Amino acid sequence: MEGVFDQVRPGMGTGRHPKRDPDAKPGRENPKVKFTKIAVVTATTAALALGLAACGSSEPATETAPxxxxxxxxxxxxxxxxxxxxxxxxxxxxxxxxxxxxxxxxxxxxxxxxxxxxxxxxxxxxxxxxxxxxxxxxxxxxxxxxxxxxxxxxxxxxxxxxxxxxxxxxxxxxxxxxxxxxxxxxxxxxxxxTRAVLYRKDWFDELKIETPKTWDDVVAAAKKIQAEKGKDVDGFAFNGGSDANHLLGAFAWSEGGEYALKEGDKWVGKLTDPAFKAGFDTYTKIVTEGLSSKSRLGQNSADIRTRFANGKVGMYLTAGWDIATIKEESSGKVAEDQMAFFPLPSKSGGATPAFFGxxxxxxxxxxxxxxxxxxxxxxxxxxxxxxxxxxxxxxxxxxxxxxxxxKEDPAQAPFAEAFANAKALPADSNWTEAGETKAVLQNAARSVIEGKATADEALAKANTELEEILNQQ
Amino acid sequence: MANTSTLARGGGNPPASGRPPTRSRRRAKASGMPEWVIPYVLLIPGLLVIAGLLLYPTIQMVIMSFQKVGLRQIRGVPAESVGTENYTQIFESEIFWSSLRNTVTFAVVTVALTLILGTAVGTLLNRLSKKMSTFVVVGIMAAWAVPPVAQGVIWRWLFDADAGIINWVLNLLPDWFSELLFGRSDWTGEPWLNDAFTIYLVLIVCVVWASFPFIAVSVLAGLKGIPAELYEAARVDGSGAWRTFRKITLPLLRPVFAVLTILSIIWNFKVFSQLYVLMGGPNNREAFNLSMFSFAEAFRSPPKMGSGAAIAVVLTLLLLVVTAFYVRQIVKTEEM
Known part of the structure; x- marks a missing residue:
């Protein structure tokens, strides 16, 4: 009995008198549950939310000491x-x-x-x-x-x-x-x-590629992989999806760029700064130089992971937990010892400041x-x-x-290293809208990659939009 | 069409007006209600359902379009009115204008293609033997029966850059032919679903593929109703196929076309599921149409139901204007 009430409680219908008729006949329970369902479906969401809030706050107070x-x-x-x-x-x-x-x-x-x-x-x-x-x-x-x-x-x-x-x-x-x-x-x-580059260790060994120390090394490694493993393999996968800013941010920060800074109580966009633009260039060049296919401009790290598990990606930026998932998703095709991480290197060498997640x-x-x-x-x-x-x-x-x-563990060292100079995205409740929903920079990158705008034009537009979104109430 | 209008006009007239005798005899029902009330009483259940399911949400939508409605408001904070701010905001937004352009262009092209292809296939069906006709009808209706999301998935896969059959077939074409036709011979990895233009190309193919069967079958039904004597007479008079179609088939099928055109306009203006699947969610803003833009505003986090509703209102008004204009045209030509 008690269990049944526990499950029914989230809906409003019976929630009114959960304790008053504890010995209701079993036969009467079903209509009630049904009624609850119907009520949930038909009531307007506003009324429902109100009702739930009322339910939630009145229940525990009587039953447990805080x-x-x-x-x-x-x-x-x-x-x-x-x-x-x-x-x-x-x-x-x-x-x-x-x-x-x-x-x-x-x-x-x-x-x-x-x-x-x-x-x-x-x-x-x-x-x-x-x-x-x-x-x-x-x-x-x-x-x-x-x-x-x-x-x-x-x-x-x-x-x-x-x-x-x-x-x-x-x-x-x-x-x-x-x-x-x-x-x-x-x-x-x-x-x-934090994020680091996950790569196919077995491919690197097979093709005698050394762990990249600079961004140019990464580009060379990616091209070599594509030459040997087929054109449909992404040497270094481009992320233009919901979490694209983890990758773009790393490049921009390594050049000393910033997305936006708070000056007084207003956000001021910094996308048009030469430093940010340099990072943005590195980012779009992943596609324009052919390291990653032009047909997958919108993929996020989960999409890339699926392709990695199918042997279609050489390197990509992600978090440590992906190794376990890939092992599972590829059902053994890509085993744990075929994968390893290195910190994403910047153009001038040394690790880029990674996304502080x-x-x-x-x-x-x-x-x-x-x-x-x-x-x-x-x-x-x-x-x-x-x-x-x-x-x-x-x-x-x-x-x-x-x-x-x-820091003594070799497998985790790349992350600890990246973590030492990790940076965060603008800390504002509107950031998600700019970074994911409106995908401001993803769209800027798309227009540059497709040749519809120059980087300067695209970033100027993106900067205005970013400021607009971050500064809205 | 003609029948319904005379009925509506004559419905409330007293029997003395010299109407055909069948109707005046029916008047003598003993329901106790005055005769003129009956149609309205019969309309009440339907009106109630429409009011509950359509009118109320529509009114709600219009109200919301003048308010700021986010998650907090849904969770119980009373929504504040913001006047026409939602509207000025969307009219200033570049995405709105590109969405509007996409919506209208797509609708015009798709309605035209669907009607032309549907009519052609319908006429063909009329010529086929009974067995063959049934075979083709079953075949094309299968496409019509595919749910919108599945339609999107099918065409998304066909046009896939790496594994899609379209790129494969285009690569099979002799190089000189492909060069002649498209100016290129290598189609490996061609990304069809990146750019707004090619996305809409695929979307048009997808929607036309799924909606022409309905037109074809409706046209076929209309054709069956045209007396064969008319065609015989035309043949005797030495009329060619095209002339016969223009002078006999088209005028007689006008009511059918009127309905089909309106339906097509309505369907194609608000296409959503196929576009959503082809784009892989509301990611590429240049390829938004108004429905997608409205959805993205209203339901992606943080939800802005106010501006989402404002876009929906604009879309509804647009659709009403187009339909009203078209209906007027029909009524006009009918009176002539």
């Missing part, structure tokens, strides 16, 4: 369930970690966790649907650069008290900059991700039981579980002592 010290009390959330959204593909390593985390959390608190996997390129659309329709998670993984946007849409619940005590108090404050707004912290860092974990504002959800975040970001999240997921740990240890 306390966060679960260690002593034991199974204080017995019989409860929460939904966790993990982002990315459920490769075995990530699945194993999540299973272990969920099991340990249940053992400590008694609460069961339902895990759903959302591919990265779909994240913003799924969040939009969840925030609009109410069928969202309780706890979600979230990209650190997405936190300002979703915070501004009231989709995240503050979890400031988590950082006041225990392990979390040791998380460096500079890792919380994107997460903090108006004195409240809306998400906890979980693991730090990271994955956070946050409490969704529509969570049924925010104490339970907060408890989960607290549990998942302890030294033990955040440490395992990073080490098993191919990310860098958020705790300084663990990061120090990692």
């Amino acid at each position: 306390k966060a010290d679960a260690s002593a009390g034991g199974k204080k959330f017995e019989g409860k369930t929460l939904t966790l959204w993990r982002l990315g593909e459920s490769n075995p390593a990530a699945q194993k970690y999540t299973d272990a985390l969920v099991a340990a959390f249940e053992q400590q608190t008694g609460a069961k966790t339902k895990v759903e996997w959302i591919p990265w390129p779909q994240v913003n659309d799924k969040f939009t649907a969840a925030a609009a329709g109410g069928a969202g998670p309780d706890v979600t993984e979230i990209g650190n650069d997405q936190v300002p946007l979703w915070r501004s849409q009231d989709a995240l619940h503050p979890i400031t008290p988590v950082f006041g005590e225990g392990d979390q108090a040791q998380i460096p404050k500079n890792l919380l900059s994107l997460e903090t707004d108006g004195g409240e912290i809306y998400a906890s860092p979980w693991g730090m991700g 990271g994955n956070d974990i946050a409490v969704w504002n529509d969570a049924k039981d925010k104490d339970l959800a907060t408890e989960f975040v607290k549990f998942a970001t302890t030294k033990e579980w955040a440490g395992r999240y990073a080490s098993e997921g191919g990310l860098l740990p958020i705790y300084p002592e663990q990061l120090e240890k990692l």
Whole structure:
């Protein structure tokens, strides 16, 4: 009985008297569930969202004391369930970690966790649907650069008290900059991700290519790969999709360029600066010089990964977790020892400043039981579980002592090296619109590659649009 | 067409007006309601459904187009009115004008091609033997029955740069022939779905392929209704095929064409799914049409339902004007 009510509660219909008629006859349950469904479908979204918000806030207050010290009390959330959204593909390593985390959390608190996997390129659309329709998670993984946007849409619940005590108090404050707004912290860092070039080690060995030290080395290696492995192979894959700015940013930053800087309370676009333009040139030349096919201008790193798994890509910029996914997706065709990373080199040599990314974990504002959800975040970001999240997921740990240890590991060294001078995209809630939805720079690159505009024209236009988007209220 | 208009005009007249006797006899039903009420009563259920499913959302859309509606508003914050800001914003946007151009050009070309091809095939079907005609009808209706998303997927694969059959076939052509026809002989890796122009080329092929069967079958149905004597007379008078078509088939099928043209205009103005699939989502802004632009504004994060609604309003008005203009033309020619 209890279980049934738990599941029905998210909808509004029966939520009104969940406790008042606990011995309703089994036969009466179905119509109710049906009614709930119908109500959900027909009610306007606005009314639904309102109703849900009311449900969510009234329930937990009566049932649980808002306390966060679960260690002593034991199974204080017995019989409860929460939904966790993990982002990315459920490769075995990530699945194993999540299973272990969920099991340990249940053992400590008694609460069961339902895990759903959302591919990265779909994240913003799924969040939009969840925030609009109410069928969202309780706890979600979230990209650190997405936190300002979703915070501004009231989709995240503050979890400031988590950082006041225990392990979390040791998380460096500079890792919380994107997460903090108006004195409240809306998400906890979980693991730090940066980008490096994933390459086919076996091809490099076979063709006797040395690990590139400068960007010209990369170009030469890419051309050699294409000459030997076929014209339809991308030597170095061009990313023009939703996460294109990870690649473009690396080139632009290595030349000393910036996207935009905040001057006073206004963003000023810097796309027309010669430094940015130099990086933009390197970026578009990936296609115009033929390292990557002109027919795939819109692919994102997930599309490239699929082609890599099919042996159609020599090198591309991505995060550490892709090795595990490719191993799975290619069903053994591309094995772990055929892949390796090197830091993306700049034109003048040395590693480019990589995109400073990271994955956070946050409490969704529509969570049924925010104490339970907060408890989960607290549990998942302890030294033990955040440490395992990073080490098993191919990310860098958020705790300084663990990061120090990692620099000795040869497999992770390229990332640690890139991380040392990592840079972030403009920290503004409007950035996602410019960087992904409106794809300002992707479109600029497209028009240059197709010969419709010069780099100067395209960047001037993009700069105006970027400023417009970043400065809107 | 002619029948319906006389019926509508004569519907409320008293029996004394000298109408055919069949109608005055029907009047004597004992429903207890005055006769003039009955049509309206019968209309009520339909009107209610339309009001609930179409009118209410439309009104809502118009209201939203004057408001700022984002996620916060959907989640309960009351929406503020922003006057005509959404409209000025979209009219200033370059994407709007390129979308409008794409929408209109696409509709004009596709409607014309669909009607021409559909009529040609319909006339052909009329000439075929019964067995062959059924065979062809089943064949082309299969294309019509393919759901829009699947249509997009099919043509996307055919025009794929690396694995597509189109590039393969073009490469098979003798070099001199290909050179003569297109000015090039190497089609390896030709990216059809990059550029707005080629995307629309593929989209036109895709939409025409899927929508001409309906036109063909409707034209065939119309042709079956034309008395064979007329054609016989034409033949006796020494009229050629083209002349017969122009002087007999076309005028007699005008009502059919009127309906088909309006339907085609409506369908082609708001094509969405096929374009979405061919482009791989709303990525290439130069290739947006108005529906895609509206969708991208309203539902991609952060959702701006206000400006999305404003674009939809513009699209609706545009469609209404075009349709109204066309209907007027038909009515005019009919009265002549």
